[in-house]
Amino acid sequence: MFKTERIAYGPVDGLQTGRFGASVNTMSSCYRIGHTLIDTGPPNRWRAVRAFVDEQHEEHGIERVVLTHHHxxxxxxxxxxxxxxxxxxFAPKASLDPLAEGFPIAWYRRLVWGLPEPVAAQPVPDLFPAxxxxxxxxxxxxxxxxxxxxYLVPDHGWLFTADLFIARKPRYLRGDEDLLQLIASLRNILTYDFDTLFCGHRGVVENGRSALRDKLRYLEALCAVVQRRHKSGESIRHIxxxxLGRDGLLSWLSGxxxxxxxxxxxxxxxxxHQFA
Ligand SMILES: [Zn+2]
Known part of the structure; x- marks a missing residue:
């Protein structure tokens, strides 16, 4: 049920670990570039993460952990x-409180990832040596x-995307996600120069610019069609x-x-906002 895979891409090493099954694919990725570890994997995969961290520390010397968000x-x-x-x-400023004080975690997430312990982090600078x-x-x-x-590696076209990508055509959304913000973030990130993604779940995604552009177009088109259909009287359930197809096991499991x-x-x- 648990699976662990290694990632090696140029100077970047990574680890993908998590549950992997017919209906759930919950692999999570962390990476090392230079002396910096980006993200740390789920708490219930500590053994696999520790082995990766020990090896990377011995070979390259890890001097800091940098987080993409508090999840x-x-x-x-x-x-x-x-x-x-x-x-x-180090973590984004807005992550410091939830990291230090904890945050509500739905039971299905505890089941999939385990429960994290609080951590005191420092704000990550806008630009920093790794x-x-x-x-x-x-x-x-x-x-x-x-x-x-x-996190962008300027001049090299590499982008550590956390959970911005994950899929070209996502069909599910969590209750606490903000789709309008997500669309704005996709538009903004596409103004930067990059082509390879280090995704927080999928691992390395080459041609990542077109992958993110596809996701943006898909979401904009979905919004436009949903709004049109709802205006013409179709119910949410029907749309x-x-x-997207009938809501299934994942929806049921997550309440x-x-x-x-x-x-x-x-x-x-x-x-x-007009997406048509
Ligand atoms: Zn997340």
């Missing part, structure tokens, strides 16, 4: 690595989470079923928090 599948082992290696943890002459530039990318950021209906409802909420 447990990204920040879940930050405090353990902090203690294990004695290194500081070690071995690599620099990382922080780019705000709210939507999936209000505090989420991406959901017609456009409706992670569902196709959320995606359609969010498309409607963007209604004051």
């Amino acid at each position: 447990e599948d990204h920040a879940g082992n930050a405090v353990r690595i902090k203690k294990h290696l004695g290194v500081p943890v 070690g071995d002459d690599w620099r990382l530039k922080k780019i705000q990318a709210p939507g999936h989470a209000t505090d989420m950021v991406c 959901t079923k017609q456009m 409706g928090d992670f569902s196709k209906e959320n995606m359609i409802l969010s498309c409607l909420k963007t209604g004051q």
